[in-house]
Amino acid sequence: MVLILGALVLMAVDNRNAAALAPVRTIATMMVYPLLYSVDFPQRAYQRSSxxxxxxxxxxxxxxxxxxEVQVYSAQQQDLNVVQAENQRLRAMLNAAPRDGYTFSMAEVLQVAQDPVRGLxxxxxxxRDGVKESQVVLDGxxxxxxxxxxxxxxxxVMQLIDREHSIPVQNQRTGERGLADGYGRGMPMEIKNLAALSTVKEGDxxxxxxxxxxxxAGFQVAKVFRVEFKQGNMTILAMPLVDYEAVREVLLVWKKAGGEVDAR
Known part of the structure; x- marks a missing residue:
């Protein structure tokens, strides 16, 4: 406190005889500066910390x-990935399906019947999407x-493997005609009503x-994996070419009439 007062006195006298007291003023300033700095430090520290x-x-x-924003963009990217994957699957299915005379629309499987012998x-x-009873459904x-x-x-939709389903078929190799009957989920189909002298074989x-x-006509149904002869009777077992446990999207088919698409 004494140093501060002395410095103030020197400053007052300094106005009268500045040249003579310059060295004293310098020494006084150096002595007072630490005190002034310590007094001002809390204020400066507060400003810096705030x-x-x-x-x-x-x-x-x-x-x-x-x-x-990252979460929003991540969700949007996920939606985009899903749409891109669906478009890729649709393109693959459409490339596999014959286009002449038909138009297609993709549909998603929502529910599978719990009955093990039914394929529903x-x-x-x-x-409202133009779907009709007896309309054909494809997987590629x-x-x-x-x-x-x-x-x-x-x-x-009743799948081909349903125990109540039967479809007219033709051997792609020989042209022989018959019927393919379903026996339930996870079961092979049986090819029936072939001629007695049929030359069907495994792999047909x-x-x-x-x-x-x-x-x-012309869409694939099943591939023969076993031909059995018992007591003069021939049993032909074939596996459906659709993996019913894996398929999640299918193609609904509309047949064109006179070059135009049926109303949907």
Missing amino acids: GFFSAQSQLSEENLVLKQ VTLNKGS NNIYGQVVTVTPFDST VFISSGLGGLFP
Whole structure:
């Protein structure tokens, strides 16, 4: 305190005789500076710390905003990935399916019947999408089944493996015609009604024959894996070419009439 007062006195006298007291003034200033610095230190420390915490708070807020934006962009990217994957699957299925005379629309399998011997599934498209009873359903170039019931918002499809389903078929190699009957999920199909002198063999592929007018001709149905002869009777077992446990999207088929697409 004494040093401060002395410095003030010297400053007052300094106005009268500045040149003579210059060295004394310098020494007094050097002696008083630490005290002045210590007195001012809390204020400067507060300003610096408040600025630091303010900057940290601002950085935290900006970081939170950036994290939220990253989550939004991540969700949008996930949606884009799903759409791209669906488009790729649709292109693959359409490239496999014959296009002449037909038009297609993809549908998603929503539900599978719990009955192990039935092959019934529910699709996410119905009459408002133009779906009709007895409409053919494909998995690429393979026949998946046919629509059996329709509501405005969904439809039920009977797969070829259903125990109540039968489809006219033709041996792609020999041209022999018969019927392919289903026996339930996880079971092979049986090719029936072939000629007694049939030359069918393992590896033969049966396609839809087009007889009956329901299923278009030329679509793959099943591949023979066993030919048995018992007491003069021939049993032909074939595996469907659709992996019914794995397929999640199918193609609904509309046949063009006179060059135009049937109304949907």
